[in-house]
Each structure stands twice: as C-alpha cells, then as structure tokens.
Amino acid sequence: MIGTPGTASATRVVLLGSGELGREVAIEAVRLGCEVVACDRYPGAPAMAPAHRSHVLTMSDPDQLRVVLNEERERPCARLIIVPEIEAIATEVLAEFEAGGAHVVPNARAARLTMDREGIRRLAAEELGLQTSPYEFCDSEEELAAAAERLGFPCVIKPIMSSSGKGQSVARSAAEIAASWAYSQEGGRIGGGRVICEAFVDFDYELTLLTVRHACGTSFCAPIGHRQEGGDYRESWQPAAVDPAVLEKCQSVARAITDGLGGHGIFGVELFVAGEEVLFSEVSPRPHDTGLVTIASQDLSEFALHVRAILGLPVPAESIPLRSPAASAVILAEHELEEPLYKGVGQALATEEHVRLLIFGKPSASPGRRMGVVIATDDAVGTAREAAAAAAREVSVVAK
Ligand SMILES: Nc1ncnc2c1ncn2[C@@H]1O[C@H](COP(=O)(O)OP(=O)(O)OP(=O)(O)O)[C@@H](O)[C@H]1O
Ligand SMILES: [Mg+2]
Known part of the structure; x- marks a missing residue:
C-alpha cells in the first residue's frame, strides 16, 4: 500500500545522497506517490528538485546523520525507507536505525561492506571465492x-x-x-x-551487470558496456556484445555477490572479461552511473526497477526486457564555475531525433565534474554511441 505524501499515511523515502542518480530515484518514487526527502552536503543538489523536502548535512558525520534520521522517524508516516545513494555515509547509524525497525536499502550491512574497497573485496574474494585481480x-x-x-x-x-x-x-x-x-x-x-x-587486469572489455533482487527472486538487465577515463565513466551502451557462455558466468558472479549482500533493490555489478574469464571488480548496492543509459534502453529504467524492488512491487522475472539499443555520453565541466550556463542545448537535440539530454542542475562546476548526460537510441549500439557522442560534443558548460 502507498499513502499520501505529507500525511501520517505517507510512504517516506529518505535519500542519503542527492546527485544525478538520486534525482532519477526521487522522480520514480514521486511518480509512485511516495514522499521523498533528499539529503546532501550542499543546497540545490540534483535530487532536491523533485523531492518534497531536503536536508543539508555531512552524512559521514554520525551525529548529524542521527539528528536528521531521528527527525524523519518522528514525523508521522506509515513507512520509513532509508535509501543510501552514495558510499560516504556513517553506516553505523544506518545499523542503529535498522535495528530500530527502519528499512535500510538494501540493508545496513551491504551499505557498510560496499562503502570501502576492503569490505567488498574481502567478501567477494575471501568469503565467496569469486575471482578478482x-x-x-x-x-x-x-x-x-x-x-x-x-x-x-x-x-x-x-x-x-x-x-x-x-x-x-x-x-x-x-x-x-x-x-x-x-x-x-x-x-x-x-x-x-x-x-x-x-x-593490473589486461581485460578485453568491462561490463556493468545491473542485477535486481526483488520479492520474487533475482532478475538481470542486458549487460552494459562502458569506457572509463581516469577511473570515471565517459560513455556506456546497452546491450554489450557478450558471448552467451561468458554472460552466464557474469550472471552467476552477480548472483553470488548480490546474494552475499542481500536485501532488495538494484545492484551495479562491475566485471572485467578476459577471454573466457570473468573477474569481479566491485558492486554498487544502488543504481550505477553507467546505467543512466537504461532511461532510454529499457521500459523500466534501473531507477524504476530500484524503486519497485524497494517497495515490494512487481519486477519482470529473470531478464528485464530491452526496448532499444542505446548509448550514453557524459557532459563534463572544464572549469571552476558558479551558477553555470549550458550552451548548445538546442544544437545537441537537433543532431538526431532519438537523442535525449539530461542536465543535472548542479549549482557549481569544477574541472571534470559530471554536469549532464546525453542518451541516444538507435537500431544498433554502434550508431547510438556515435549519436550520443556527437550530441554531447555540442554542449558546453560556460560562465554566466
Ligand atoms: N585492477 C585493474 N586493472 C585494470 N583496470 C582497472 C583495475 N581496477 C580498476 N580499473 C579501471 O578503472 C576503473 C575504475 O575503477 P573502480 O571501479 O575500482 O574505481 P571507482 O573509483 O570505484 O570508480 P567508479 O566509482 O566510477 O565505479 C575501472 O572501471 C577500470 O576501467
Ligand atoms: Mg567502479
């Protein structure tokens, strides 16, 4: 059951982290009638726009986090769901609230294990025996x-x-x-x-395998290919061409690590593929940035799937249908800027019919900061990648 936002019957979603991925989660939650509370360290963060309310705090500070979560717990509502959207959170406070009956997504232990590379690597390699570098x-x-x-x-x-x-x-x-x-x-x-x-793994390619744990089991999205520069993603595409036997291995690794973490929601499982070998790299217990492409490639984006799984609503069984091949290309800032402006938006959207543009509305820019993304569909991944890249090149982030 879903209640009415702002009343004692509300289904309250508290987002810890309000970036561009949180913004899409907030939109999907609002669409389903949830009351959304967006938290971040600065005012005007992307997910604060579609949210009902927001809080500005340092989420890695246990005292500050406790104050905000207490306030939200004390306001009348029917269901309180705490959704971490970033890693830098005082996870011991999540464990306290979970012990007190709050629903933490996917659960407080998963948030703790994935907030640092040691927790998740030891779970994957030493406890679950998955192959890693x-x-x-x-x-x-x-x-x-x-x-x-x-x-x-x-x-x-x-x-x-x-x-x-x-x-x-x-x-x-x-x-x-x-x-x-x-x-x-x-x-x-x-x-x-x-x-x-x-x-260093000399992989042939790397993948994100979006994996949804939900009330009726585990479902997989088609694999997403991506290209990274300096450890940050620049473009992604779905479906990535993967040999069926390799894909089966990828899914079994993804199932093992997500079962190891537990709870319901979407997980971005990052994998390296070298020949027939599949190496686990890391996992986000939340939507993944390379999965922004699913806004156009799937009927149910990774954000819609996350919200459905969290609320206990139906998720397609086993494999999530693909609507169209698609690709995403990021728009990065080059300079330090306050209240940036976006030039070339019309030109970008005029390049191709099947191009969409998301501008995140961040109040300031810095070199390399992700400010927007272009997502393009086409009959094939290759042409979708070209279309996304061409449109993204049209947009520049400039001073006012
Ligand atoms: N051992 C490795 N061998 C080869 N390449 C690697 C290795 N580890 C990381 N990389 C490359 O660097 C990228 C970023 O690494 P990783 O995902 O561990 O960092 P991250 O800071 O968590 O990035 P993000 O937050 O964007 O996922 C990987 O996607 C991969 O391209
Ligand atoms: Mg990564």
Whole structure:
C-alpha cells in the first residue's frame, strides 16, 4: 500500500545522497506517490528538485546523520525507507536505525561492506571465492612498494575510501610508487589512509551487470558496456556484445555477490572479461552511473526497477526486457564555475531525433565534474554511441 505524501499515511523515502542518480530515484518514487526527502552536503543538489523536502548535512558525520534520521522517524508516516545513494555515509547509524525497525536499502550491512574497497573485496574474494585481480591492502608507502613488487607491474593503486577514480593511479614501475602513494593520500574520501594495490587486469572489455533482487527472486538487465577515463565513466551502451557462455558466468558472479549482500533493490555489478574469464571488480548496492543509459534502453529504467524492488512491487522475472539499443555520453565541466550556463542545448537535440539530454542542475562546476548526460537510441549500439557522442560534443558548460 502507498499513502499520501505529507500525511501520517505517507510512504517516506529518505535519500542519503542527492546527485544525478538520486534525482532519477526521487522522480520514480514521486511518480509512485511516495514522499521523498533528499539529503546532501550542499543546497540545490540534483535530487532536491523533485523531492518534497531536503536536508543539508555531512552524512559521514554520525551525529548529524542521527539528528536528521531521528527527525524523519518522528514525523508521522506509515513507512520509513532509508535509501543510501552514495558510499560516504556513517553506516553505523544506518545499523542503529535498522535495528530500530527502519528499512535500510538494501540493508545496513551491504551499505557498510560496499562503502570501502576492503569490505567488498574481502567478501567477494575471501568469503565467496569469486575471482578478482590479485590484491593487497597497504598502510604506508613502504608497504605499497613491497606489495607492488609481489603483485608485479603495472599495478593499480586506489584509496579504499574513494569513488569515481579519485586518488586512483597506475604504477608502471617501482619508480612510480612514491607518486602513486602521494596521489592516493590526496584523493581519498577521508583524506588518505589505507589503499588497495591490485594487479593490473589486461581485460578485453568491462561490463556493468545491473542485477535486481526483488520479492520474487533475482532478475538481470542486458549487460552494459562502458569506457572509463581516469577511473570515471565517459560513455556506456546497452546491450554489450557478450558471448552467451561468458554472460552466464557474469550472471552467476552477480548472483553470488548480490546474494552475499542481500536485501532488495538494484545492484551495479562491475566485471572485467578476459577471454573466457570473468573477474569481479566491485558492486554498487544502488543504481550505477553507467546505467543512466537504461532511461532510454529499457521500459523500466534501473531507477524504476530500484524503486519497485524497494517497495515490494512487481519486477519482470529473470531478464528485464530491452526496448532499444542505446548509448550514453557524459557532459563534463572544464572549469571552476558558479551558477553555470549550458550552451548548445538546442544544437545537441537537433543532431538526431532519438537523442535525449539530461542536465543535472548542479549549482557549481569544477574541472571534470559530471554536469549532464546525453542518451541516444538507435537500431544498433554502434550508431547510438556515435549519436550520443556527437550530441554531447555540442554542449558546453560556460560562465554566466
Ligand atoms: N585492477 C585493474 N586493472 C585494470 N583496470 C582497472 C583495475 N581496477 C580498476 N580499473 C579501471 O578503472 C576503473 C575504475 O575503477 P573502480 O571501479 O575500482 O574505481 P571507482 O573509483 O570505484 O570508480 P567508479 O566509482 O566510477 O565505479 C575501472 O572501471 C577500470 O576501467
Ligand atoms: Mg567502479
């Protein structure tokens, strides 16, 4: 049952993190009649626009998070659902609220395990026995140098608390270890600390396998291919061409890791494919940025699926139908700007009939910050990729 927003019967969704992915979750939740509360560290965050209310706070600060969640729990409503949309959250507070009867998506343990690379890697490789790149965790430059010698070069160094490629680098020889260590200490979410050193995987391609755990089982979306630069995604497409036997392996890895985390909702399982081998890389227990393409490629986007699964509503069994091949291409800012303007919007939309543009409405820009995305459909993935890239090139983020 769904209630009326703003009343004691409300189905309240509290989004912890209000970026562009949260905005789509908020829209889908609002469409189904939920009351949406958007939280982020700055006012004017994307998901605050479609939400009923918002809070500005530091979600990694347990005291601040407790105050906001208490306030939301005390307001009358029929159902309180806490939906983490980012990793940097004081997950011990989520566990407290879950113990007190709140519904945390997919659950507080999954949020804790995936907030740092160590939790999820140890679960995947050491408990579930999934194949991953060889890795070691290191707390100093000396430990990193020794680990890199054992793992071999090139190797990839990442702060355990970071996302979107921040603080991540590839060291090609022992001479580069000092620079990689220094870079990792600047880029982490909590300003340095432990890193993971992984052997570099010379994969043929990488995939995101969107996996939905719902009341009636587990369903898979068609695989999404993507291209990363500097650890951040630039374009994605669906369906990716994957040999059926390899796809079966991908689905069994995705099922193992999502069953290991539990709960209901969508998961973005990141995989590397090398020949017949499938390596697990990481997983988001929430919509994935490369899955923005599903807004056009599927009747039910990853955001719609997430909300349905969370609310216990029907989700297609086993495989989520694809509507059309599609591709996405990101629009990045190049400069530090307040109240940015978007030039070339009309030109972008005029390039092709099947092109859509999302502008996230972020109040400020910085070099490399994702400000929008173009999504294009076509009869084939290749032409959809070209159309998305061509339209994205038309848009620039400029000063007022
Ligand atoms: N061991 C590895 N070998 C080769 N490439 C790698 C390795 N680890 C990461 N990469 C590349 O870097 C990208 C980003 O890595 P990863 O997903 O671990 O970082 P992230 O900061 O969590 O990124 P995001 O938040 O965008 O998912 C991967 O998608 C892949 O292209
Ligand atoms: Mg990733």
